[in-house]
Amino acid sequence: MPEPTARTRHPLPPARWPTAAEAAASRWFSPVRLGAHVVAATRTWVPAMVPWRAAEDGSVTEDVLAWYRRFARGRPGVLVVEATGIRDVPSGPLLRIGDDRFVPGLARLVEAVREASGGATRLFVQVIDFLSIRRRPTPEAYFGRFLAVTDELKDRGARALADPRLRTAPEAEVRARLLAATREELVAWLSPRELEALDRGARERVTDVHLPHVRDLPSTLPPLFAAAAGRARAAGFDGVELHYAHAYTMASFLSRLNTREDGYGSTFEGRLRLPLEVLAAVRARVGDFAVGLRFLGDEAIAGGTTVDEAARFGVALARGGADWLSVSKGGKFEDAKPPRVGEAAYPYTGPSGHECMPTVYADARGPFGRNLPLAAAVRAAVREAGLSTPVVAAGGIATFAQAEDALARGDADVVASARQALADPDWFEKVRTGRGAQVRRCEFTNYCEGLDQRHLQVTCKLWDKDFTPGDPTVRTSPDGRRRLEAPDWSPTDRHGTL
Ligand SMILES: Cc1cc2nc3c(=O)[nH]c(=O)nc-3n(C[C@H](O)[C@H](O)[C@H](O)COP(=O)(O)O)c2cc1C
Numbered sequence: 001m002p003e004p005t006a007r008t009r010h011p012l013p014p015a016r017w018p019t020a021a022e023a024a025a026s027r028w029f030s031p032v033r034l035g036a037h038v039v040a041a042t043r044t045w046v047p048a049m050v051p052w053r054a055a056e057d058g059s060v061t062e063d064v065l066a067w068y069r070r071f072a073r074g075r076p077g078v079l080v081v082e083a084t085g086i087r088d089v090p091s092g093p094l095l096r097i098g099d100d101r102f103v104p105g106l107a108r109l110v111e112a113v114r115e116a117s118g119g120a121t122r123l124f125v126q127v128i129d130f131l132s133i134r135r136r137p138t139p140e141a142y143f144g145r146f147l148a149v150t151d152e153l154k155d156r157g158a159r160a161l162a163d164p165r166l167r168t169a170p171e172a173e174v175r176a177r178l179l180a181a182t183r184e185e186l187v188a189w190l191s192p193r194e195l196e197a198l199d200r201g202a203r204e205r206v207t208d209v210h211l212p213h214v215r216d217l218p219s220t221l222p223p224l225f226a227a228a229a230g231r232a233r234a235a236g237f238d239g240v241e242l243h244y245a246h247a248y249t250m251a252s253f254l255s256r257l258n259t260r261e262d263g264y265g266s267t268f269e270g271r272l273r274l275p276l277e278v279l280a281a282v283r284a285r286v287g288d289f290a291v292g293l294r295f296l297g298d299e300a301i302a303g304g305t306t307v308d309e310a311a312r313f314g315v316a317l318a319r320g321g322a323d324w325l326s327v328s329k330g331g332k333f334e335d336a337k338p339p340r341v342g343e344a345a346y347p348y349t350g351p352s353g354h355e356c357m358p359t360v361y362a363d364a365r366g367p368f369g370r371n372l373p374l375a376a377a378v379r380a381a382v383r384e385a386g387l388s389t390p391v392v393a394a395g396g397i398a399t400f401a402q403a404e405d406a407l408a409r410g411d412a413d414v415v416a417s418a419r420q421a422l423a424d425p426d427w428f429e430k431v432r433t434g435r436g437a438q439v440r441r442c443e444f445t446n447y448c449e450g451l452d453q454r455h456l457q458v459t460c461k462l463w464d465k466d467f468t469p470g471d472p473t474v475r476t477s478p479d480g481r482r483r484l485e486a487p488d489w490s491p492t493d494r495h496g497t498l
């Protein structure tokens with residue numbers, strides 16, 4: 001998919017906020033069933049957002065509790081906890097659910113949200129698997145240590161540089177030649193994957209079946225996801241969301257770029273096979289606990305899956321027992337910008353990343369409700385197949401009218417907002433109680449996403465408007481310059497100036 005062209009800055013959509021009575025009678029604030037035992041009081045939803053607040057060992061911290069408590073006070077119908085790793089491997093300050101020792105911390109998180117929302121919010125946790133991605137190395141490190149010097153590499157070098165002596169040269173000499181090579185020589189010498197590892201950092205793919213741990217994913221992942229779902233249930237969550245979207249393992253199985261030839265790729269059925277097997281394993285473990293999933297309505301990359309196939313995936317996954325289908329778009333590594341040396345590629349930096357989290361600097365379609373047609377197509381196919389599985393839409397939802405119109409049109413059953421909820425976690429409550437004029441409106445310029453990209457604690461630039469660095473009553477980022485939490489709002493503050 002080409003990068004949106006002719007970008008212009010789009011104004012925020014005008015907002016006419018409902019009265020409390022209008023909100024009470026609205027679709028968006030009406031209940032929705034999500035599985036056998038879960039009813040969300042409203043169709044408002046905060047999708048998963050990684051805030052970089054977990055401990056280095058992946059456990060829940062006070063900052064994590066504060067982050068989710070703050071969203072819960074806005075009483076969304078559903079709050080989805082950030083992508084949480086199903087493996088018990090170090091992955092920095094990202095939440096993990098890959099071992100029973102994480103359960104007590106996650107149970108505290110459940111308790112915190114229940115208390116802060118007065119029991120109004122249903123809490124799900126998104127569970128994720130991802131393959132290894134390395135930071136972009138310095139050429140010295142890459143040629144000095146990381147690149148494997150094989151006979152095959154020497155042979156390629158001999159041909160590329162027309163220097164037969166390279167075939168028998170000692171390893172140290174080959175490494176020195178590589179380091180001294182010009183760009184043109186490297187392009188001729190290195191394989192595309194080696195060049196990618198140099199320019200962007202090495203990244204594993206689900207098609208790397210020469211690597212035993214990648215080849216074996218179809219047998220290792222179902223029990224890992226099932227155990228994670230079991231822990232989510234044990235911790236007291238209302239449900240679990242399988243992360244089949246964006247740049248990660250399960251989305252890569254669904255991808256049209258998945259050319260595995262072991263029955264888990266290449267064909268439509270093959271690409272769907274592991275996602276269905278994971279879902280079945282999770283179901284077998286947790287019974288009628290609520291289990292939904294998030295997947296891509298469009299990968300938004302060259303050669304990637306588009307909406308027609310995604311709609312068919314939706315039907316199959318709904319048939320396979322998903323309790324909701326949350327539809328996202330893009331967010332892939334394939335078109336991500338090359339990172340700086342020492343940093344890892346980030347899947348939201350390229351054109352597909354823009355499709356995932358569109359900004360006001362967009363093509364003529366603009367960012368607002370940009371991805372609703374994908375949810376609409378998935379929902380139409382699911383309904384046509386006779387299934388009533390709820391479909392969740394997200395992407396540039398910034399007003400009550402947008403959400404209400406999307407529901408009225410039948411684009412979705414639930415309308416989610418990530419960045420608007422980040423800008424103002426109270427916005428659902430403000431709208432519900434007729435105080436929409438007090439909503440602090442997201443500007444959709446992605447300051448928050450820039451922090452995420454640098455693995456810094458995510459905050460919203462609007463929170464800092466009336467904040468004086470150094471205020472001892474406010475919890476801040478380590479440099480003391482940014483609020484870690486949205487400013488307080490009291491529902492009794494009719495004329496609040498937030
Ligand atoms: C800081 C940040 C972190 C995110 N982390 C996740 C995540 O962990 N899992 C996920 O599925 N989507 C993630 N997203 C994507 C959002 O859930 C959402 O799909 C996207 O921001 C578009 O919705 P919006 O326009 O309402 O913000 C993240 C978005 C942001 C801004």
Ligand code: SF4
Pocket residue numbers: 419420422423441442443444445446447448449459460461462
């Ligand atoms: S930082 Fe910008 S894009 Fe992110 S939530 Fe705040 S206003 Fe919205």
